[in-house]
Amino acid sequence: MGNISLDVDRSQPSTMDSAPPVPPSSPWLPFESRRRARDEKREAVLRAAVQLFLEQGYHRVTLNEVADRLNITKPALYNYFRGKDEILFECWSMGAELVDSVITEINAGGGSGLAKLRKLVHAYAGLMATDFGASLVRFDLRDLAERNAGVARAAKRRIDATFRQYIAGGIDDRSIRPCDPKLAAFAIAGSLNWIGHWYRRDGELSPTAIADEFTVRLTDGLAAAGRLEMTKKTPRAPQRRNSGRKTTGKKRTGGGRG
Amino acid sequence: MGNISLDVDRSQPSTMDSAPPVPPSSPWLPFESRRRARDEKREAVLRAAVQLFLEQGYHRVTLNEVADRLNITKPALYNYFRGKDEILFECWSMGAELVDSVITEINAGGGSGLAKLRKLVHAYAGLMATDFGASLVRFDLRDLAERNAGVARAAKRRIDATFRQYIAGGIDDRSIRPCDPKLAAFAIAGSLNWIGHWYRRDGELSPTAIADEFTVRLTDGLAAAGRLEMTKKTPRAPQRRNSGRKTTGKKRTGGGRG
DNA sequence: CCTACCGATCGGTAGG
DNA sequence: CCTACCGATCGGTAGG
Numbered sequence: 001m002g003n004i005s006l007d008v009d010r011s012q013p014s015t016m017d018s019a020p021p022v023p024p025s026s027p028w029l030p031f032e033s034r035r036r037a038r039d040e041k042r043e044a045v046l047r048a049a050v051q052l053f054l055e056q057g058y059h060r061v062t063l064n065e066v067a068d069r070l071n072i073t074k075p076a077l078y079n080y081f082r083g084k085d086e087i088l089f090e091c092w093s094m095g096a097e098l099v100d101s102v103i104t105e106i107n108a109g110g111g112s113g114l115a116k117l118r119k120l121v122h123a124y125a126g127l128m129a130t131d132f133g134a135s136l137v138r139f140d141l142r143d144l145a146e147r148n149a150g151v152a153r154a155a156k157r158r159i160d161a162t163f164r165q166y167i168a169g170g171i172d173d174r175s176i177r178p179c180d181p182k183l184a185a186f187a188i189a190g191s192l193n194w195i196g197h198w199y200r201r202d203g204e205l206s207p208t209a210i211a212d213e214f215t216v217r218l219t220d221g222l223a224a225a226g227r228l229e230m231t232k233k234t235p236r237a238p239q240r241r242n243s244g245r246k247t248t249g250k251k252r253t254g255g256g257r258g
Numbered sequence: 259m260g261n262i263s264l265d266v267d268r269s270q271p272s273t274m275d276s277a278p279p280v281p282p283s284s285p286w287l288p289f290e291s292r293r294r295a296r297d298e299k300r301e302a303v304l305r306a307a308v309q310l311f312l313e314q315g316y317h318r319v320t321l322n323e324v325a326d327r328l329n330i331t332k333p334a335l336y337n338y339f340r341g342k343d344e345i346l347f348e349c350w351s352m353g354a355e356l357v358d359s360v361i362t363e364i365n366a367g368g369g370s371g372l373a374k375l376r377k378l379v380h381a382y383a384g385l386m387a388t389d390f391g392a393s394l395v396r397f398d399l400r401d402l403a404e405r406n407a408g409v410a411r412a413a414k415r416r417i418d419a420t421f422r423q424y425i426a427g428g429i430d431d432r433s434i435r436p437c438d439p440k441l442a443a444f445a446i447a448g449s450l451n452w453i454g455h456w457y458r459r460d461g462e463l464s465p466t467a468i469a470d471e472f473t474v475r476l477t478d479g480l481a482a483a484g485r486l487e488m489t490k491k492t493p494r495a496p497q498r499r500n501s502g503r504k505t506t507g508k509k510r511t512g513g514g515r516g
Numbered sequence: 517c518c519t520a521c522c523g524a525t526c527g528g529t530a531g532g
Numbered sequence: 533c534c535t536a537c538c539g540a541t542c543g544g545t546a547g548g
Binding site: 059140179183184187194205210213218220221 | 314315317318398400401438441442444445446447448449450451452453456463468471472475476478479
């Protein structure tokens, strides 16, 4: 201490140093890198938190547990989030963003109402098998601050509205037979959301297998052209469908429509 | 006070009394009545609790709130329950018993696998629109003591197994086309359980309308005989189905299959 | 069935 | 990013 001879030229590490990748002129990282490092830490908090929240439930998880899992202490979390409920909200938002980007992509493409609905069902089913996707249906929005709860409710309504739009559009373009879009959307979304509750990473069913199966099962009854056709516009070879000897428990797990 | 002349014959209320229905020989009610009174109070606690738990979520409801709503104080609740989590469990159990009695009744009757499945779907949909029924899917079993959580998980498995049995039975008796009973049960149960999340007493859809609609929608795709037949054994007049002009928002609310 | 109270938990903050 | 701590809530109990 008080030893001024420490003032050496750090841009020329000696052979005795373990040669860390230090920028030549400054011990501080450039602004961009620091921001990115911060964003990465923030996301690491979310990944740890969402896992714990799903495993144990939001109210049984303490911030100390979250911090422990990241090798820091509770107060450090407050560098990245205003409070526990904001962490919950950001986890939820990650899931919502995944769904939103799926919807954006589907809207950018073409196809009948039925085709769009099938794309949405397939992708949504897959998302329900991810942590952030499941958080979309397993977290209680009443745990959020009022402001964030409002944002979340609005996002939920947009997603629900998309299901209904695709169904109503399909009725218009005659790819889907007439029905009540609201109830049909409820029925489909219910089956899909339920995946977020029963899916287990260590279970028998792969996300792809679930998504493939549900895509057929949930939209087949709506298709205008009857059971064996997909849509008028895309006739296909004989449907590869579960040929159905109920004695065989095995299911295909790969090769879906991606 | 200290007035011994109060010792009058209470079996002969004077015209000055407001004539309460007091038993002739004793100010204490008979044992049976006291037990029943206790059971009624116990159930009143559950009705108040389930409402609050659904409205606000279990963790946001304090026992003081529950007690307040019943015009008593918190410690009084401990005359009827060992603790908060036991109240939650008993609410959940009420719902489970409702489902169990539905299943018992269906099993006592006859019919194809498809017919039984339809009865179950219809009744289950209706239950999801009740408080105790919704508690079955909206409460988190991790809030229960381990012993009660085990009981609840077992009950859930029994219900799930019943869905699968009816479907597998329907495949055997050829009322349902071959499919994977496990996934089919998940899809159906998901749609039904979701009702417990979106149904609102003050909404547009009556429980009967929902039950009728879901019964058709969720089982139609499974029926062996194609879209327009119910089962081989019970041919019917042309299906009264939503004739489906999507512009009409009104739905029938009465006259279902009970 | 009530008054009065304890005890533990836990989110959040002060101040480095 | 840490140590140390506060403050409020709330389930549960003692003792009538």
